[in-house]
Amino acid sequence: MTNRDVAGILAKIADLLEIKEENIYKIRAYRKAANSILNLDENIVDLYRMDSIGSIPGVGEAVKTKIEELIEKGSCEYYEKLLEEIPAGVLDMLSVPGIGHKTVKLIYEKLGIENLTELSKAVEEKKIRTLPGLGVKTEEKIRRGIEFLNKNAGQILLGVALPLAEEFKNYLLEADAVQDACVVGSIRRGKPLVRDIDVLVASTTCEGIYERVVAYRNVKTITSKTSNHIKGQFSGNIDFEVMIVDPRDYAYFLVWTTGSREHREMLFKNISKNDLRGCKNEAEIFRKLGLQYIPPELRENRGEIKAAYKHEIPKLLDLDDLRGDLHIHSDWSDGAHSIQDLAVAARKLNYSYIAVTDHSKSLFISGGLTEERLLAQGEVIDHINSVLKDFRILKGIEVDILKDGTLDFSDEILEKLDIVVASVHSSFNLDRETQTQRIVKAMENKHVDIVGHLTGRLLNRRSAYELDIDKILETAAKNKVVLEINSHPDRLDIDEFTARRVKEYGIKVAINSDAHHKGDLHFVKYGVLNARRGWLEREDVVNTWSLEELLSYFE
DNA sequence: GCCGTTTTCGGCCCGACTGTTTTCAGTCG
Numbered sequence: 347m348t349n350r351d352v353a354g355i356l357a358k359i360a361d362l363l364e365i366k367e368e369n370i371y372k373i374r375a376y377r378k379a380a381n382s383i384l385n386l387d388e389n390i391v392d393l394y395r396m397d398s399i400g401s402i403p404g405v406g407e408a409v410k411t412k413i414e415e416l417i418e419k420g421s422c423e424y425y426e427k428l429l430e431e432i433p434a435g436v437l438d439m440l441s442v443p444g445i446g447h448k449t450v451k452l453i454y455e456k457l458g459i460e461n462l463t464e465l466s467k468a469v470e471e472k473k474i475r476t477l478p479g480l481g482v483k484t485e486e487k488i489r490r491g492i493e494f495l496n497k498n499a500g501q502i503l504l505g506v507a508l509p510l511a512e513e514f515k516n517y518l519l520e521a522d523a524v525q526d527a528c529v530v531g532s533i534r535r536g537k538p539l540v541r542d543i544d545v546l547v548a549s550t551t552c553e554g555i556y557e558r559v560v561a562y563r564n565v566k567t568i569t570s571k572t573s574n575h576i577k578g579q580f581s582g583n584i585d586f587e588v589m590i591v592d593p594r595d596y597a598y599f600l601v602w603t604t605g606s607r608e609h610r611e612m613l614f615k616n617i618s619k620n621d622l623r624g625c626k627n628e629a630e631i632f633r634k635l636g637l638q639y640i641p642p643e644l645r646e647n648r649g650e651i652k653a654a655y656k657h658e659i660p661k662l663l664d665l666d667d668l669r670g671d672l673h674i675h676s677d678w679s680d681g682a683h684s685i686q687d688l689a690v691a692a693r694k695l696n697y698s699y700i701a702v703t704d705h706s707k708s709l710f711i712s713g714g715l716t717e718e719r720l721l722a723q724g725e726v727i728d729h730i731n732s733v734l735k736d737f738r739i740l741k742g743i744e745v746d747i748l749k750d751g752t753l754d755f756s757d758e759i760l761e762k763l764d765i766v767v768a769s770v771h772s773s774f775n776l777d778r779e780t781q782t783q784r785i786v787k788a789m790e791n792k793h794v795d796i797v798g799h800l801t802g803r804l805l806n807r808r809s810a811y812e813l814d815i816d817k818i819l820e821t822a823a824k825n826k827v828v829l830e831i832n833s834h835p836d837r838l839d840i841d842e843f844t845a846r847r848v849k850e851y852g853i854k855v856a857i858n859s860d861a862h863h864k865g866d867l868h869f870v871k872y873g874v875l876n877a878r879r880g881w882l883e884r885e886d887v888v889n890t891w892s893l894e895e896l897l898s899y900f901e
Numbered sequence: 902g903c904c905g906t907t908t909t910c911g912g913c914c915c916g917a918c919t920g921t922t923t924t925c926a927g928t929c930g
Contacts, residue, residue, distance in 0.1 A: 371913055375902035406903050444919095446928050479927085483920060680914095711914055711930055749917090771930060772917065 347417050348564065349383050349390045350506065351581055355416060355425055356380035356409065361437050362428040364447040365454075378404040383413075385682065385863045391417055435461025442491035443808050445484075452477055466492050498806050501539035502584055505835020505872055508533055510580065511543040514562060518588070521558045523549045525593050530603040534642045536875030538805055538838045542585035546603050548596035559588055597625040601632075605645035612651055643878040662878045665871055667890040670699035673744065673767050673798060673830060673858030674867070678723050679704035680712035682863045685723075686730055689739055691864035699893045701742035701765040702727065706754035708746040709771055715743070717759055724762065738893055740764035744798055749773045751787030753794070760793035765900065767830065767858075769798035770811075778812035785818060789827045795900045796856050797822070799832040799839040807836070815844055823851040826899075828888055831857045833873025834866075845880025854888045854899070 360376035382404040383390060393399055394417045399410045415422040432454070438461060439450045453459050456477055459468055465488065468474055474485040511529040518527045524547055528534070531544035549555060552573055559576050560568060568578040576588040591599045598619055602610055617635065625631045629639045637654040641662055644650040653659050674688055675681030683691070685702055692700045704723070705714040715723065720743060727739050742765035746754035753760065753768060760766050768788045776784065788794055800818065801810030822829055829848065832839045840855070848855055857873040859866050877887060884890045888899060 369902080372902050374913075378903080404903070408902055444928070448927055479921060479925095481921060487920095708917090709930070710916060713914080774929095775919085 353380040353383040365451050379409045433460045438462050444487045503835050507540050523554050534604045536643045544587045547590045548593040552590050594624050598622045604642050608647035609645040660883050663884040665874045667884045670697045670889045672701040672856050673703050673860045675862045699738045701740035703742035703744040703767045706745045708754045747788040751784040766793050767796045767798045768794045774811045782814040786821045789821045796828045798830045804836050819851045822853045828854045828856050831873045832860050833869040834860050838876045842879035856888050
């Protein structure tokens with residue numbers, strides 16, 4: 347039972363209660379507890395052993411009992427009872443963008459629809475439009491929503507898969523029989539969405555490895571097993587594979603199992619495994635192939651083999667290159683921590699600067715700052731900066747780009763800030779022309795330094811809004827506006843394809859965490875993977891620069 | 902259901918946009 351599992355069940359309880367139209371504050375309490383558990387630094391099972399579940403913020407007596415039952419029995423009676431009233435498939439319908447609890451309840455009760463497949467059928471049969479309060483447009487929205495969900499069906503966020511895969515790999519490395527192990531496949535390539543977890547193991551014997559896999563705490567089932575291959579599923583329905591190879595072939599299989607199919611077919615067209623036996627590492631494999639080393643993130647057959655042949659593979663940026671973070675929320679808006687605490691956490695990452703960029707006043711729900719509060723925050727930052735050595739907190743804002751492209755604060759206010767990140771948080775459904783013009787107008791404001799999460803996509807949840815990316819890139823270049831790579835695992839926005847185009851326009855990017863919790867500062871590792879997939883180098887990324895270089899760029 | 906230097910009850914995140922309606926309900930951030 348992982349923190350994510352427990353949080354997931356509490357969130358589902360909240361959804362079930364909401365469909366039942368229970369007390370909104372009770373629902374909110376379950377959601378709050380779920381979020382709190384997702385943000386925990388400790389493992390929830392460890393807290394349970396120390397009898398400290400009750401110390402988690404937002405967890406009171408009632409939720410505590412349920413969590414303890416979940417950990418002890420793997421399920422909880424309250425949840426199971428709710429599921430007897432409302433089938434689990436009804437909850438899946440909530441994932442369709444644009445329909446919420448009320449609509450789901452209506453569709454379930456009036457049409458007896460219990461899952462996404464039945465919902466899809468009802469849309470095709472034009473039944474949704476017959477329900478009170480729903481019409482053709484809603485029916486069409488549901489159709490598009492299901493289409494979007496089907497496109498990504500079965501894909502897991504890198505932010506979920508990578509930590510799980512790393513932990514599993516490290517666990518396997520502890521076995522005596524395991525000489526080496528590596529997470530391979532699309533996770534190693536840093537794809538934002540992956541299908542499963544693949545681990546390659548070097549061992550002369552498979553003795554004991556199977557038993558160790560079975561004993562791993564997250565393993566739910568084993569689906570197949572041969573002498574060198576184990577397949578199964580972790581809790582949360584995440585498929586995994588363990589491949590065991592002869593240590594002499596380990597380097598070869600690292601390359602084989604990491605690259606996309608198109609990449610490896612191209613790479614190994616004229617050479618066999620036996621020719622590459624005994625290579626010490628991947629670099630040696632590439633050398634024998636007459637190629638420069640190709641980093642895992644580039645192994646997609648998008649021109650990297652030709653580039654490696656010509657020794658034109660760029661020196662990709664590394665996580666260690668980052669010197670600051672330019673998009674962070676504090677408890678002045680919807681962040682969890684004080685500015686002071688964020689600064690301490692950032693220093694632990696060896697950063698030299700951060701920008702505090704809370705929400706602006708239009709985002710009322712997220713505690714958006716008024717002009718007065720923004721100025722007061724500036725004074726607090728000045729005070730903290732006055733006692734800090736070799737570290738600087740920049741005064742910033744994540745200012746809302748309003749529907750008409752104007753900003754949520756006047757120029758007089760923005761002028762006082764070090765960093766202005768401008769982002770869209772509303773009206774996602776404007777047509778392409780209007781949406782593009784809206785963002786172009788914002789970028790033309792001389793105070794805007796960075797555009798945050800440009801396309802608004804939420805992986806597995808919401809499509810990017812319609813935009814003319816060429817026009818955006820042209821405008822960014824003309825106005826020297828930096829594009830953010832938002833590192834939140836749900837976003838990774840701009841994507842790798844747009845990232846790869848910034849060089850041709852002479853644009854820079856900023857790899858930001860968009861942290862709402864100090865633990866989120868680590869999200870930048872996903873942003874860096876995304877940037878590497880976009881072939882970016884250190885100098886392309888403004889927050890790898892010194893504070894002086896950064897500020898003079900934004901002058 | 903949680904929480905508390907206004908503490909054991911009464912408050913807890915609200916406003917814009919959309920689609921369905923003719924004045925409002927549902928969704929989202």
